[in-house]
Amino acid sequence: MSGQKKAKKELPPIEPVGVPFVDSHCHLTYGTLAKEPEAVVQRAADAGVAAMLTISTKLETFGEVLAMAERFDNVWASVGTHPHHAADEAQEATTERLVELAAHPKVIAIGEAGLDYFYDRSPREVQQQVFRAHIAAARQTGLPLVIHSRDAEEDTARILQEETEKGAFPFIMHCFSAEPWLAEKAVELGGYVSFSGILTFRKGENVREAAVRMPLERLLVETDAPFLAPEPYRGRICEPAHTAVTLRKLAELRGRTPEEMARITAENFFRLCTKAKPPAVFAEAA
Ligand SMILES: [Zn+2]
Ligand SMILES: [Zn+2]
Structure with missing residues (x-):
């Protein structure tokens, strides 16, 4: 093997799920996904992922996200x-x-917004201020807020608590990667929790524990594609079709069939x- 480029290991194809379900968080406008979205959406459908929510991360590029949804x-x-x-x-x-932007018929959620103290790319007070502006938009429109929270459990919980006291708003804790108590707090405040490929990672023990403790009626699944492909595809480009792999893991953890978990x-x-x-x-399938 010396001097030769290691060939990529052959991986098994994604096993489709026979009941349609949703990838609640992906970025179809990112990287290679944006180059062939028709093929990406078709491969998703082939795996049972019959719908998806593509997420905005900047108002500056919101037009691209909207055009993709259209x-x-x-x-x-x-x-x-x-x-x-x-x-x-x-x-x-x-x-x-x-x-104002959420009035468009294809816009069904606010976000993603929240707190990221792992990268700290914006000052924390500014992150909090912008997070609260999004919460107010979710409260006003009734559209769920997609929350990104990384290494910021305490402040996320505090802000959610304070803002809920001002008036409830629907929300999703996306790509859940925190301690199980934050998932429980989210549920207590009326929120949903969405699990990604991290559920399949060797080091995802905390996240699996959170998923096991959740009420079934607050569970969602997502990819966060093109990031975080589930095992055994980890390291490859993630696409919405991979939601099927995470869904199977979630079903196994909850003692349900993949079809039940899809429903x-x-x-x-x-x-x-x-x-x-x-969609029809x-x-x-109902
Ligand atoms: Zn995120
Ligand atoms: Zn995201």
Whole structure:
């Protein structure tokens, strides 16, 4: 092998799930996914992933996210500013502006917004201010807020508690990677928790524990594609089709069949995202 490039290991194909379900968080406008979205969406459908929510991380590029959603009947968009970009967009990402952009029929959620103290790319006070502006937009529109929280458990819980006291708002803790208590706190405040490929990682013990403790009616699944491909695809480009792998893991952890878990998570998604009209394939499977 010396001097030769190591060949990529052959991996088994993704095993499809026979009941349609939803990837509640992906970035179809990122990297290679954006180059061939028709093929990506088709491969997802082949795996049972019959709908997906493509996520905005900057108002500056929201137009691209919206254009992607407009290309497909089964793809919706969110609108918001990720904590990484909070400093750049603190002036633009006001509640008023978010509410205005959310009026588009393809926009079914606010975010992703929240706190990222792992990278700290924006000052923490600015992250918190922009997070609260998004919360107010979710409260006003009734659209769920997609929350990004990394290494910021205490402040996330505190802000969610304070803001809920001002008036409840729907939300999703996306790509859950925190301690199980934060998932329980989210549930207590009326939120949903979305699990990604981390559920399959060797070091995902905490995340698996959170998933086991969740009430079934608050569970969602996602990829966060093109990031975080589940095992055994870890390190490859993640795409929405990989949600099938994470769904199978979640089903195993909860002692359910993948088909049952597909039904449960799809029902949860459409109960929460009231603006998204389920494509016909969901009604046929019900
Ligand atoms: Zn995120
Ligand atoms: Zn994301």
